[in-house]
Amino acid sequence: xxxxxxxxxxxxxxxxxxxxxxxxxxxxxxxxxxxxxxxxxxxxxxxxxxxxxxxxxxxxxxxxxxxxxxxxxxxxxxxxxxxxxxxxxxxxxxxxxxxxxxxxxxxxxxxxxxxxxxxxxxxxxxxxxxxxxxxxxxxxxxxxxxxxxxxxxxxxxxxxxxxxxxxxxxxxxxxxxxxxxxxxxxxxxxxxxxxxxxxxxxxxxxxxxxxxxxxxxxxxxxxxxxxxxxxxxxxxxxxxxxxxxxxxxxxxxxxxxxxxxxxxxxxxxxxxxxxxxxxxxxxxxxxxxxxxxxxxxxxxxxxxxxxxxxxxxxxxxxxxxxxxxxxxxxxxxxxxxxxxxxxxxxxxxxxxxxxxxxxxxxxxxxxxxxxxxxxxxxxxxxxxxxxxxxxxxxxxxxxxxxxxxxxxxxxxxxxxxxxxxxxxxxxxxxxxxxxxxxxxxxxxxxxxxxxxxxxxxxxxxxxxxxxx
Ligand code: NAI
Numbered sequence: 001x002x003x004x005x006x007x008x009x010x011x012x013x014x015x016x017x018x019x020x021x022x023x024x025x026x027x028x029x030x031x032x033x034x035x036x037x038x039x040x041x042x043x044x045x046x047x048x049x050x051x052x053x054x055x056x057x058x059x060x061x062x063x064x065x066x067x068x069x070x071x072x073x074x075x076x077x078x079x080x081x082x083x084x085x086x087x088x089x090x091x092x093x094x095x096x097x098x099x100x101x102x103x104x105x106x107x108x109x110x111x112x113x114x115x116x117x118x119x120x121x122x123x124x125x126x127x128x129x130x131x132x133x134x135x136x137x138x139x140x141x142x143x144x145x146x147x148x149x150x151x152x153x154x155x156x157x158x159x160x161x162x163x164x165x166x167x168x169x170x171x172x173x174x175x176x177x178x179x180x181x182x183x184x185x186x187x188x189x190x191x192x193x194x195x196x197x198x199x200x201x202x203x204x205x206x207x208x209x210x211x212x213x214x215x216x217x218x219x220x221x222x223x224x225x226x227x228x229x230x231x232x233x234x235x236x237x238x239x240x241x242x243x244x245x246x247x248x249x250x251x252x253x254x255x256x257x258x259x260x261x262x263x264x265x266x267x268x269x270x271x272x273x274x275x276x277x278x279x280x281x282x283x284x285x286x287x288x289x290x291x292x293x294x295x296x297x298x299x300x301x302x303x304x305x306x307x308x309x310x311x312x313x314x315x316x317x318x319x320x321x322x323x324x325x326x327x328x329x330x331x332x333x334x335x336x337x338x339x340x341x342x343x344x345x346x347x348x349x350x351x352x353x354x355x356x357x358x359x360x361x362x363x364x365x366x367x368x369x370x371x372x373x374x375x376x377x378x379x380x381x382x383x384x385x386x387x388x389x390x391x392x393x394x395x396x397x398x399x400x401x402x403x404x405x406x407x408x409x410x411x412x413x414x415x416x417x418x419x420x421x422x423x424x425x426x427x428x429x430x431x432x433x434x435x436x437x438x439x440x441x442x443x444x445x446x447x448x449x450x451x452x453x454x455x456x457x458x459x460x461x462x463x464x465x466x467x468x
Contacts, residue, residue, distance in 0.1 A: 003138075007033045009336065010126055010139040012118045012281075015043020016322040017313030018145030019106050021329030026110040028337040033112040033137070035128055040099040041106065041113070043147050044314075045322040048167040051098055053190055054353055055091040056170060060197035061355050064230075069392055082198055084175065091170070119282040120144070124308050141308055141336050144296060145329065146281065148274040148314035153182065156243040162250050162268060163243070166191060169269045176200045176267040180252060182240050184211040186352045187271035192232055193354045202232050203263065205254055209237045214350060216364045219399055219413050223358055226395045226415070243268065276315040291317070302332040310336075324348050347430055349423045356382070356396040357419035361427050362411030365401050374404040378436065378460025380452045382416050384467050387447035393417035398456040402436035409434050412453070422450055436460045
């Protein structure tokens with residue numbers, strides 16, 4: 001396509017879904033533009049999500065490890081303390097460096113970056129409002145990749161000071177004395193651990209009877225016990241029903257089967273899920289359909305009801321995860337090019353980056369049984385792994401779920417230090433249709449934590465070598 005404001009593809013939103021999609025479009029020979037309203041590319045993941053939270057988790061993990069275990073390693077550490085501004089500065093530096101890296105990468109791949117807020121006009125047209133001017137652009141294909149935002153509780157609006165969401169929770173200027181976290185999902189656990197390690201008293205209120213419902217009950221129970229040992233406290237099967245904020249302090253009213261209770265806190269981190277960023281895009285005027293949660297409805301080619309307008313990532317169905325959005329982006333670009341882009345939604349791994357990390361892929365035993373699939377399972381405790389013992393990483397376990405008849409691996413759950421890396425080989429086995437026997441016969445280096453995957457697979461057939 002020719003003309004200054006005319007492109008083959010315009011991608012709206014430069015998070016991991018959008019910028020990866022734009023790169024793939026450019027690789028496929030399309031004249032591609034990427035629109036972003038924030039000066040720094042990278043979306044939630046890079047600016048206020050995955051990356052800054054992992055920087056904080058790492059710094060606080062070092063602090064916690066030294067504080068709790070240095071003595072056992074024969075390391076004497078007197079007057080240990082943290083420096084919160086320095087810790088935050090490091091996190092901001094990481095975000096800044098990666099932000100510059102993404103812009104340079106996208107540009108070098110031949111994508112044009114446009115700054116401003118985009119609104120879909122229909123007929124292949126888009127208005128970009130830069131703040132000082134509005135311009136019309138056109139493209140054969142427009143891809144909406146506008147991501148998601150934290151969900152607010154109706155009776156407790158975010159004020160950014162006492163009632164906060166994850167964007168605020170990565171940037172407090174002092175350690176709260178008492179923090180209540182509402183929701184024991186990925187965000188609640190990760191930020192709960194960060195502030196608990198820095199000295200806050202952290203209480204997590206969860207509506208469901210157990211944390212991490214994606215895992216089998218005995219696995220999530222064991223995760224909770226580990227975090228309780230680290231100092232977090234949990235109120236399960238508990239609903240927050242109202243909140244009062246007076247002079248910078250919150251009083252929450254919570255309900256459980258014992259009745260109604262009050263909890264005081266100086267910060268309340270609400271982490272009850274995220275919702276799609278599908279407002280202010282002009283969708284209603286174009287007739288693009290959304291579901292009851294506001295997510296844009298698309299078909300298997302990421303195509304909305306309006307030809308030439310597609311959507312990917314958090315703003316459509318599926319888990320709100322950066323790697324899922326990236327896969328959507330690649331597949332969407334390939335579909336536009338007439339190729340057979342595909343995402344295997346059954347094998348999107350999930351990771352919670354606490355210590356030990358929690359990772360899972362595929363079906364849990366409970367989910368398999370709900371689908372009437374007969375399974376065999378095997379598990380292996382990290383405490384029986386030599387490397388775990390040598391490095392003080394004995395908390396956790398691996399559980400393998402396989403089809404009883406075919407032995408095909410259906411799911412793997414890992415609680416272990418480094419589970420985020422260990423899960424990759426589980427996904428690879430499953431992507432290629434591997435069986436528990438395949439995993440059991442795969443040679444794993446000794447001594448490594450990864451041997452526990454092999455051992456869990458062996459134990460699913462009663463052949464565990466290092467467990468009873
Ligand atoms: P989540 O959906 O993972 O967990 C929310 C939790 O809050 C659930 O356990 C739910 O039962 C509970 N809940 C909901 N309403 C409640 C209420 N009124 N009172 C008490 N508990 C309540 O949501 P989260 O942690 O906010 O994360 C949002 C999204 O971001 C998720 O899709 C998550 O996967 C993604 N994310 C992923 C990360 C990772 O992969 N490490 C890190 C951060 C976010």
